[in-house]
Amino acid sequence: MKKATDNKKNLKHIPVLNKEAINFLRPMEGGLYIDATLGLGGHTESILEASGYKSTVISFDVDDKTMAMASKRLESFKDNISFVNKNFTTIDHVLSEMGISKVDGILADIGTSSYQLESSGRGFSFLREEPLDMRMDPGLQFTAFDLVNDMNFDELSDLLYRLGEESFSRQITKSIIKYRTTNPIKTSTELSAIVSNSIPRKFHPKRIHPATKTFQALRIAVNNELENLKEFIEKGIKLLNPGARIIIISFHSLEDRIVKRSFNYFKSSCVCPAGLPECRCNKESILKVITKSPVTPSKNEVESNPRSRSSKMRVGEKK
Secondary structure: OOOOOOOOOOOOOOOOOHHHHHHHHOOOOOOEEEEOOOOOOHHHHHHHHHOOOOOEEEEEOOOHHHHHHHHHHOHHHHHHEEEEOOOHHHHHHHHHHOOOOOEEEEEEEOOOOHHHHHOOOOOOOOOOOOEOOOOOOOOOOOOHHHHHHHOOHHHHHHHHHHHHOOOOHHHHHHHHHHHHOOOOOOEHHHHHHHHHHHOOHHHOOOOOOOOHHHHHHHHHHHHOHHHHHHHHHHHHHHOEEEEEEEEEEEOOHHHHHHHHHHHHHHHOOOOOOOOOOOOOOOOOOOEEEOOOOOEOOOHHHHHHOHHHHHOEEEEEEEO
């Protein structure tokens, strides 16, 4: 069967750590898999390809436009794919409604898709003049515009520090509040310029844009990403068949920390406070951690796809 071709917009679509993820997932003929973050469909297609196009994939994505593009691109495989236009935190409810209790593997790539960065028009990129939106799910109530223009100093500076790990959070917040007293901050390029001018040039990062951490923090907050990731991992692990694997690809330390801690929690057979003479929690270990340290992209992958440079992959296997 021929591989799917990209749509006429010819968006670049390079799944991160694709070979490594598929090797760990081990798709098999007749298997049932979850692609929790469909994007433009690269990982879904690779799962099908690895199983000889004889497996089934349930693919989730909250972005209706992205899903429409992916479903068109993967039209040749429509009999093998169920497209679910919902957040991956609904995985348990969706599978229950489909009459499915267990799956043979789960893959989630938590990164922002090429389409969202380059063509969505929602202000994910600090390099384009777009409205400050940053909602992956257009149905969400609050946008980045709301956060930037409505939060007080303590709320906004704390958000940038916690979710963006931005050491210049207070300076940036001061500049934002000063600017918005006369004009609301409406676009991604407006915000990008304010952030860049707030950080002394000698402290500008060498490898990333000065506004990267601020945009990261706002995107995470708007989409409730960290809480959703933790909830999804817990639900996903419980849905795995024995021997099935869950694979999470993350792109910054906050996400990777959640994945690591969640995997270790389900690996542990006791979570009692230190000092107790005996275990009283009666917790069962249900996960084996396959990757003692995260898998990172090769030098060749980073060179061919610079966005992969910060990616980390962790793998767990259901006992």
